[in-house]
Amino acid sequence: MPRQPGANVWAPPKPAPKPLWDTGTAPERPAPPGGRVLLGVLLSGLVAATVLSDGVGVNLLLVALAAAVAAGSAAVARGRRARPWTVVWGVSAFALLLVPVLSDAGWPSFLAFVAAVGAASLALHGGTRWAAVLLGPIWLLPHFFTALPWAARGLKGRSLPSSARSRAVPLVKSVVVTGLLLLVFGALFASADAAVGELVDELVPSFDLGELPFRVFLFGVGVAVALAAAHLAAAPRRFDRLPVGPGRERGRTEWALPMVALNLLFGAFVAIQAVVFFGGYEAVMSKPGLVPAEYARQGFWQLLWVTVLALAVVALAQRWAPRQTASDRLLAKGLVGLLCVLTLVVVASAYYRMQRYVDVFGLTRLRVTVTAAELWLGVVFLLVLAAVLAGASVARLLPRAVALSAVAGVAVFGLVRPDALIAEQNVARFERLGTIDLDYLSSLSADAVPALDRLPADRRTCALQYLAESLDGRDTPWYAASLSESRAQQLLRERPVDLKARCSTSRYPMGEELP
Incomplete structure (x- = not known):
């Protein structure tokens, strides 16, 4: 193609225009995060570093609450108001995080966690059409990459005014003094009485210097989640504006x-x-x-x-x-x-x-x-x-x-705890037909223990040996233990299982692997 007269051959090529779906739904550039947003982000990181190292339970709810503080502060600063469907998605997200609190099984807890992230993303995005409902749950992910520069802009050159400083300094001093008093007198009371010491050990998260790198990583995870949620609340992509025309009518x-x-x-x-x-x-x-x-x-x-x-x-x-x-x-x-x-x-x-x-x-x-x-x-x-x-x-x-x-x-x-449902159905089937697959049932989670506890002595031993051994070695703190795990441990303490007994009961297979 011949060069146009007067054209600058050294000029950089013009950037390709952005696709319509991007320009039509792109949000306005958000203002830098304020102090409340940054405080919520810091709180989320501290909570994650403190309680997430021992498993999942109530601690997921605590981290989610801290991240919600950051996201809510960012939404308020942007002038957004909570709509009825925002409340529905938000409540749904927290309800889903109750699953690991009640159930010991990892697979339904993972499904609930993924669904909770999607519901929270829908709450922050908003939207009513199919594009918003289908893309909103996964569009939290890009905000993990855009939130850090946004936070850096909020921290750059930030200084407290004198009035805020006069209020903040006494508050910080009060918090430090309170923490020191609780630490000193709590340690003395714990060492003075064994019952108090045991209670303190159960309630207060333990800390080992060897875990420091992992806890720093968890702090980063908590900060990243809260920052992404806050940036999404401040700059949601409006998928309802996505140009989707009606389908062409057929004869x-x-x-x-x-x-x-x-x-x-x-x-x-x-x-x-x-x-x-x-x-x-x-x-x-x-x-x-x-x-x-x-x-x-x-x-x-x-x-x-x-x-x-x-x-x-x-x-x-x-x-x-x-x-x-x-x-x-x-x-x-x-x-x-x-x-x-x-x-x-x-x-x-x-x-x-x-x-x-x-x-x-x-x-x-x-x-x-x-x-x-x-x-x-x-x-x-x-x-x-x-x-x-x-x-x-x-x-x-x-x-x-x-x-x-x-x-x-x-x-x-x-x-409903599927593992408990599986164990209940198979035990009822055993009571009716006399056949049961102990190998499979012994691989279930602690949710199955109450149902398996009803089996006759020899089959009960074979079904619960592996679970009893794994639960016996657990020392899970209150914030990472599920209700099912606590209940199973109590049942096995009341009716112990002989871990050295040899299982000689026949195995009745549950059929093919699929379905």
């Missing part, structure tokens, strides 16, 4: 033919399921060459995929549906609504199949997890059906309703 025949065919296919499946159910499940399952457990197991996974794909079809059908005339809108509402109803029957069929499989082989972590996921998909279809039938006024609530159902589902899943 009535082009849109309706696939929907009618799919509804007929779903209807045929539902009709067959009705024949099987009302015609006698046992009679159908007794046919030669048909293994009931295998039929239930395989059918569940196929129906789970049918549910997920049907949800995608409903979303696309709503986007491309004809809506020019009242008859077009009525046709779209009828066909989409019918597909939602038929999919709910598929969800019920999948749930029934899994229950039949669990009756044969028992409940496991994977089986309870996928069952909970299938039930949540059923709730989503109920919400979609309500939005389709009620119209635009309810449809506007659908994104937040679906997100709230996911948050509530994770919270309920964690608070």
Whole structure:
């Protein structure tokens, strides 16, 4: 290409324009953080360094509260007000952090922690549309990189005015004197009485110089989390401004033919399921060459995929549906609504199949997890059906309703303590059928101890040996111990388990690893 006359060949190339999704949703540059924000960040770091080194429990709530102080101060300084949905997401985040307080199992606690981070990010972002609900929960992550320069701007050249200094200095002196008095007299009382000393050891976090590098790391983690939350509160990206146009309408025949065919296919499946159910499940399952457990197991996974794909079809059908005339809108509402109803029957069929499989082989972590996921998909279809039938006024609530159902589902899943549910179901099954998989049940968390404690002596010993040994070696402080762990330790102290006994009971497997 020939060079244009007068062009400067040494000039740097012009930067490429930013994409529309970035410029359309970008926030204004926030003002440097104030003293309250920085104090909340420092408090979050100190709490994390003090209580997070021994595990998770109430300490996660304490760190979250400190980070909430920083985020709330930044939001107030920016002039943002708490809206009803802000309160809903915030309360949901703290409710999810109750799961590690009550449950000893790590997997539901991890799910609850991830969901709590997403709910907190939604509370700080705001937004009502699908873009905000889908992107808001993960958009806290970029703020970990942008918050540090923002904090540096707040610290640069910062000095207290004389009036603030006159108030702060006496407060600092008072805090230091109070701390010294409590330290001196508390140490004397603790050494004077063994009961007081034991109580102090349980309540006050211990500190070892060898843990100093790890505690410095935890301090950095607490500071980073609070800074990211505060920066998000001060500069949320407005995903509701993301330009997303309505889908291109399809012709009535082009849109309706696939929907009618799919509804007929779903209807045929539902009709067959009705024949099987009302015609006698046992009679159908007794046919030669048909293994009931295998039929239930395989059918569940196929129906789970049918549910997920049907949800995608409903979303696309709503986007491309004809809506020019009242008859077009009525046709779209009828066909989409019918597909939602038929999919709910598929969800019920999948749930029934899994229950039949669990009756044969028992409940496991994977089986309870996928069952909970299938039930949540059923709730989503109920919400979609309500939005389709009620119209635009309810449809506007659908994104937040679906997100709230996911948050509530994770919270309920964690608070019912799945390991306790698994142990309870398998013990009840043993009392009914006399078969139990002790190897699997012994790998559960302390949540399972109360149910396993009901087993006969020999099987109880085999089921609880590993748990008793692991709990016996724990010296978890109050702020990192779960309620289930404390209860299990108390039960095992009242009815000790012989750790040296050899287990000779037969192993009754719980079926294949999947599901």
